[in-house]
Structure formats: structure tokens, C-alpha cells
Amino acid sequence: MLKQECLELLRQGLNKAIDTGECGGLTKTDIPELKAEIPKNREYGDLSINISCLCRYTGKSPLETAKSIVKYIGEGEGCEKEVEKFKIKIAGGFINFKIKTESLNREMNSVIEEILKTKTEYGKNNEGNGERIILEYVSANPTGPFHIGHGRWAALGSTLANVLKFSGYEVYQEYYVNDAGNQINNLGRSLYIRVLQQLGINAEFPETDTKTKSYYTGEYLTDCAKSFIEQNPQVAEEIRTKQCEEADEKTHKQLCEFAKTYILTGQKMLLEKFRVHFDNFYFETSLHERGDVQSCLNKLQAKGMLYEKENALWFKSSLYGDDEDRVIKKTDGSYTYLTADIAYHYDKLRRGFSKIINIWGADHHGYIPRMRAAIESFGYPADVLVVLLGQLVNLSMNGEQVRMGKRTKMVTLRDLIEEVGIDATRYWMIMRDIDNTLEFDIDLAKSKSDENPVFYVQYAHARACSIMRNAVTERQDTINKVTLPKIFEKSELESYLNNISQNSLDILWKDEQEAIEFRTIIRKLSEYKEVILTSAKKYSPYLITNYLKELAAVFHKFYAQTRILSEDKELTKAKLAIIKSVIYIIKSGLEIIGVNAPEKM
RNA sequence: GCGUCUGUAGCUCAGCUGGAUAGAGCGUUCGCCUUCUAAGCGAAAUGUCGAGGGUUCGAAUCCCCCCAGGCGUACCA
Numbered sequence: 001m002l003k004q005e006c007l008e009l010l011r012q013g014l015n016k017a018i019d020t021g022e023c024g025g026l027t028k029t030d031i032p033e034l035k036a037e038i039p040k041n042r043e044y045g046d047l048s049i050n051i052s053c054l055c056r057y058t059g060k061s062p063l064e065t066a067k068s069i070v071k072y073i074g075e076g077e078g079c080e081k082e083v084e085k086f087k088i089k090i091a092g093g094f095i096n097f098k099i100k101t102e103s104l105n106r107e108m109n110s111v112i113e114e115i116l117k118t119k120t121e122y123g124k125n126n127e128g129n130g131e132r133i134i135l136e137y138v139s140a141n142p143t144g145p146f147h148i149g150h151g152r153w154a155a156l157g158s159t160l161a162n163v164l165k166f167s168g169y170e171v172y173q174e175y176y177v178n179d180a181g182n183q184i185n186n187l188g189r190s191l192y193i194r195v196l197q198q199l200g201i202n203a204e205f206p207e208t209d210t211k212t213k214s215y216y217t218g219e220y221l222t223d224c225a226k227s228f229i230e231q232n233p234q235v236a237e238e239i240r241t242k243q244c245e246e247a248d249e250k251t252h253k254q255l256c257e258f259a260k261t262y263i264l265t266g267q268k269m270l271l272e273k274f275r276v277h278f279d280n281f282y283f284e285t286s287l288h289e290r291g292d293v294q295s296c297l298n299k300l301q302a303k304g305m306l307y308e309k310e311n312a313l314w315f316k317s318s319l320y321g322d323d324e325d326r327v328i329k330k331t332d333g334s335y336t337y338l339t340a341d342i343a344y345h346y347d348k349l350r351r352g353f354s355k356i357i358n359i360w361g362a363d364h365h366g367y368i369p370r371m372r373a374a375i376e377s378f379g380y381p382a383d384v385l386v387v388l389l390g391q392l393v394n395l396s397m398n399g400e401q402v403r404m405g406k407r408t409k410m411v412t413l414r415d416l417i418e419e420v421g422i423d424a425t426r427y428w429m430i431m432r433d434i435d436n437t438l439e440f441d442i443d444l445a446k447s448k449s450d451e452n453p454v455f456y457v458q459y460a461h462a463r464a465c466s467i468m469r470n471a472v473t474e475r476q477d478t479i480n481k482v483t484l485p486k487i488f489e490k491s492e493l494e495s496y497l498n499n500i501s502q503n504s505l506d507i508l509w510k511d512e513q514e515a516i517e518f519r520t521i522i523r524k525l526s527e528y529k530e531v532i533l534t535s536a537k538k539y540s541p542y543l544i545t546n547y548l549k550e551l552a553a554v555f556h557k558f559y560a561q562t563r564i565l566s567e568d569k570e571l572t573k574a575k576l577a578i579i580k581s582v583i584y585i586i587k588s589g590l591e592i593i594g595v596n597a598p599e600k601m
Numbered sequence: 602g603c604g605u606c607u608g609u610a611g612c613u614c615a616g617c618u619g620g621a622u623a624g625a626g627c628g629u630u631c632g633c634c635u636u637c638u639a640a641g642c643g644a645a646a647u648g649u650c651g652a653g654g655g656u657u658c659g660a661a662u663c664c665c666c667c668c669a670g671g672c673g674u675a676c677c678a
């Protein structure tokens with residue numbers, strides 16, 4: 001890599017300058033990490049190293065410091081020097097490297113060669129070195145359909161899993177099902193009302209103002225009630241004859257179980273459809289059944305992390321930075337949500353994952369300190385737990401905000417997917433940083449125009465594919481009304497691309513004007529590696545959508561100004577090598593974010 | 602009150618591990634289809650980077666404070 005070579009040259013110069021005492025107080029140990037970057041303004045050169053940060057040690061101005069370093073590099077005088085591959089020029093505190101054309105072209109050739117050899121695997125790296133990560137996301141309650149926010153976590157989580165895997169992590173995707181607690185009782189009671197209604201009995205949801213007893217009044221339980229009656233005719237008959245205000249214990253249990261399964265099944269189907277795959281669905285009830293919750297409490301007890309107060313059992317989370325201690329066992333003897341969740345996270349640790357990543361909605365942020373406290377109580381470092389807090393989604397339609405309430409009529413994820421499609425929904429859900437509230441404009445996401453980044457990127461892919469097709473098929477010349485022969489036999493072209501040699505690409509650099517265009521697009525392609533890496537390191541899938549949009553823009557521009565297919569077969573082949581590379585990278589990027597890469601549009 | 606996220610062009614947002622003149626897209630105006638998809642390309646205009654301090658050779662970027670908005674602040678899950 002030329003970047004490393006620049007840095008190496010600089011290091012050599014710097015060391016000599018230090019040895020000869022020209023760098024004032026700068027010693028070899030306090031040299032900060034220097035970076036070679038592509039300058040925004042390309043007139044400065046191809047790569048640039050900023051050495052201004054050394055000035056505090058050297059006691060000289062940036063320019064003087066740069067001069068004393070460059071003095072010991074290569075041939076030439078003063079501010080302009082030359083080495084085998086670069087021309088070096090000082091500008092203020094910047095040392096700029098202009099890569100000599102021949103080296104540059106060779107670098108470009110090698111990028112294309114690597115892409116064509118690795119195909120959609122280009123950019124794969126081993127940053128993670130097999131580290132085992134458990135990624136938990138969505139984990140919606142089995143009490144209703146997914147709302148838009150769940151869609152964001154689903155898209156984000158599945159993409160993150162893909163990026164991390166691409167970067168050498170081993171990722172286990174898990175979904176936690178909160179199938180215990182009051183909410184399930186509420187669900188069962190709500191289903192009972194719907195069943196009564198379906199049986200033609202006059203029943204309404206009671207007005208409630210207590211926090212522990214409420215109802216899910218959404219329409220979705222109506223369908224659930226229908227299938228309950230269908231599948232449990234005797235029970236339905238009993239209910240009809242008794243017409244009680246509330247179901248008896250046994251029936252209630254049955255209703256709870258039915259509703260839970262019904263909704264969960266629907267959720268699973270929707271996730272699959274949305275291209276989100278979980279390795280495991282983890283049930284809260286299983287924790288209770290195995291006694292894991294109790295044994296986890298024993299563990300905390302043994303560590304002196306629990307105490308009794310006001311007839312409840314408390315967890316000393318404030319010992320580890322939480323604002324206050326938290327109730328672990330209520331006065332009525334039941335556990336809080338936190339209790340089971342601590343047991344769940346303890347289980348994650350026990351299963352041997354070295355990193356626990358959770359995607360939670362921003363409304364759960366207050367929950368982080370107590371969870372972290374639990375992790376630390378068990379003797380694990382606090383940073384094994386990474387919580388990615390996702391800001392919520394604002395939906396707008398016809399210029400109006402659509403609020404998403406949970407228990408009233410709302411726009412669900414299913415509605416959204418039906419309206420705008422899976423590709424657009426996924427793309428839109430991840431294209432903003434997780435820290436930003438997402439403005440989801442349904443009309444825009446639906447539009448098949450340049451306003452919509454999804455189509456812009458997909459269109460670039462389809463366009464590129466189209467060129468590849470045209471290269472190996474006969475075409476109609478509409479003006480002269482003749483059939484143009486195919487330029488290549490399919491096998492001929494494929495064999496060329498699959499066994500690419502760098503020499504065959506040298507033809508690209510003959511025409512100076514075109515060479516500039518080729519370099520622009522190849523440089524963009526080579527950025528993909530870094531985008532993947534940063535995206536994985538920062539847990540930021542949106543960087544990939546940003547990149548894809550930029551790559552698509554570069555390609556569209558390239559397409560407009562450069563003719564690919566021509567009589568010159570050798571040149572055409574080499575150009576097609578670039579086009580094929582573009583296809584691989586876009587395809588790879590879209591695959592990672594779970595969006596289709598259509599070959600025709 | 603406390604915690605947390607956000608505040609960059611009319612709109613939606615990049616840039617925020619500090620660096621050389623702050624970038625896109627949309628919208629506006631004007632161009633480009635006689636050979637590879639015009640779902641595209643080109644040109645023009647647009648900014649007290651929320652305000653104020655500080656650190657630094659250098660700040661949209663780091664620190665402090667203030668202002669505005671979202672979210673949270675349960676023995677709910």
C-alpha cells in the first residue's frame with residue numbers, strides 16, 4: 001500500500017532529523033501517530049501527511065518542522081523532493097505526496113485485480129479475529145404487532161450482524177421473548193373480550209387507570225380471537241354459555257398461551273420476510289422454569305448485592321454507578337422485569353460470549369446503568385456490555401406526522417413494508433446514524449426517482465449489469481436497422497475477468513483524460529475496505545449506505561462521460577473489468593444491508 | 602430537577618479519533634437522449650456550522666456554560 005510507504009518515508013526522515021538534533025525537544029518516543037490521508041483538494045497531491053502536531057515538541061513553526069524532516073528524504077532541494085514513487089512537496093505543515101503516474105497506475109491495476117479475484121468478498125477482513133459476540137435486538141413483547149421502531153432495530157441489527165461477520169467476528173443473533181409477567185395476563189384478558197365480541201356477546205374493554213391491569217385494544221386481537229374460536233370450539237362454547245365478565249383461571253391461561261403463540265408466530269414470519277434471521281429465540285419463561293432466576297439471585301445474595309427494605313428485595317446497583325438501588329422482588333413476591341433480565345444476561349455471559357451487544361430503543365436508556373451494575377456484580381468488566389441506543393422513528397405521510405401509539409390504531413411495520421417494499425424500508429431504516437431520530441418520509445421512500453437513494457444505488461447496479469449483458473449479446477442498431485454482432489463470446493469475457501492480469505489493464509492508462517476518470521472510480525472502489533472496517537468498529541451500518549450512494553454517484557457520472565463498449569476489444573475488456581468491479585462492490589454492500597441488487601430495472 | 606440524544610444551506614442529512622477554501626441530495630434556474638437503462642449527467646445560487654466562553658499554531662469537530670427540541674426518570678415490561 002502506498003499509504004504505508006509514505007509513512008515509512010516520513011518516519012525515516014523524521015528519525016534522521018531527530019538524530020541530527022534538528023527537531024528541538026522532539027524525541028522518538030513522543031512522536032504521535034501520523035496519518036497519510038487523501039486531501040480534500042486534490043491539487044495538493046494524492047496523499048498528505050500533517051506534521052503540525054509535532055510542533056509543540058520541536059518548538060518550530062509547522063513549515064520549518066516539515067522542512068527539517070523532508071531534508072532527509074529523497075533527492076532534490078528545499079521544499080520539493082523526489083523519490084522512486086513520489087514527488088514530495090511541503091505546504092505549511094503538510095507534507096504532500098504526489099504519486100508518480102506509473103506507481104499510481106500499478107496501484108489502480110492491483111485494486112481491480114483484487115476485486116475481480118475476491119469478488120463480493122472484497123473488503124472481508126479479520127478485525128474480529130473470531131471474537132464471539134451475542135447480538136440481541138428487536139426483542140419486542142409478544143403482545144402486539146411490530147411498530148415502526150422495531151423495524152429500525154431489525155434492519156439495523158441484521159445489518160450490524162452482517163458487517164461484523166464480514167469483519168471476522170462470530171455473531172450470534174438472539175431475540176428475547178418477554179413471555180412472562182403481567183403483560184401476558186393483560187393480553188389474555190384482552191383476548192377474552194375479543195372472543196366474547198366474536199361470539200356475538202356484548203363486551204367492551206373496561207376503562208382502566210391502574211398500571212397493573214390494562215388492555216390491548218388494538219384490532220389485531222380480533223383475528224386472533226377468530227382463530228381461537230375456530231381451534232377451540234368447546235372452550236368457545238363454554239364461554240358463550242357462561243358469559244362471565246372474566247374468564248376462569250384455566251381458560252385464562254389457555255387464552256394467554258394462545259395469544260402469545262399467535263402473535264409470536266406472526267412476528268417470526270414478518271422478520272423472515274424482512275430478511276432478519278435470528279439464531280435463537282430465548283424465552284423469559286424458560287429462565288423461570290429452569291430456576292435460573294433464583295440461582296442468579298442466590299449468586300447476587302452471596303456477593304452481598306441484595307438487601308431487604310420495605311418488604312421488598314433490592315439490588316445495590318448504586319454501588320456500580322446507578323442513580324439508586326432497584327427492586328428485584330416486589331412486595332407481592334413476584335420479580336420485576338429487571339430480575340429476569342439480569343438472569344438472562346448472566347446466562348449470556350455463561351455461554352461464553354466476550355461481548356454482549358444490545359440494541360435498545362432510546363426510551364430504555366435509563367436501564368443501562370442497572371444492567372451494567374449487574375454485569376459488574378458478577379465480576380465482568382463493564383464494557384463487555386455494549387448497548388446501542390436507537391433513537392425513535394418519525395413517520396410522515398402526505399407531509400403529515402403519523403404518531404405510533406402501541407395500543408391504539410397505528411402504522412405497523414407490516415403496513416410500512418406493504419406500502420414501500422422491503423428494499424426501501426430496510427435501506428431507509430439504516431441510512432441514518434442510530435443516534436439520530438429518523439425522519440421516515442413514506443412518500444419519498446416509495447418514489448422511484450432520484451429523490452430516493454435506494455433506487456439510485458440499485459439503478460447503478462442495474463446499469464452496470466446492463467453493460468455487461470450488452471457486451472456479450474447481439475444488439476439492434478435502430479438507425480441503420482442492422483444487427484450488431486456481439487463483441488465478446490460470454491465465455492471469452494468471463495475467462496478474461498476471472499483470470500485477470502494486471503498487464504492487460506495497462507491499456508487503461510493510455511489516454512490521459514480517460515485515465516483520470518478511471519482513477520476516480522477505482523479510488524472510490526478501494527475505499528470500500530475502510531468503510532466496512534469503520535462500520536464494524538463503530539457499529540455504524542449507516543456508513544455503508546452513505547458509501548453506496550457515493551459510489552453510485554461516481555459510477556453514474558463515469559457512465560455519462562465514458563463510453564465502455566467499442567471496437568477496441570482490448571480496451572473494452574479492461575473497461576469492463578472496472579464495470580464488473582463496480583458490480584461486485586455494490587452487490588456486496590447491498591447484500592450486507594439486506595437489500596436486493598437487481599440486474600435489470 | 603437529573604440523565605440522555607439532537608441542533609450544519611429553504612427541507613432531509615454527511616463531515617465531529619481537531620487541520621489547508623464547510624459538503625451531498627431534494628427543492629429553484631438553465632442545459633444534455635443519432636449506438637452501453639435520462640430511475641441518469643452537467644452548470645448556476647444557497648451557510649452568524651443554535652448562542653457565548655475556553656484549550657490549541659489551528660475548532661463544525663475537544664472542554665465549560667447557556668438556549669431550543671426529542672426521549673427517559675415505576676415494586677410496567
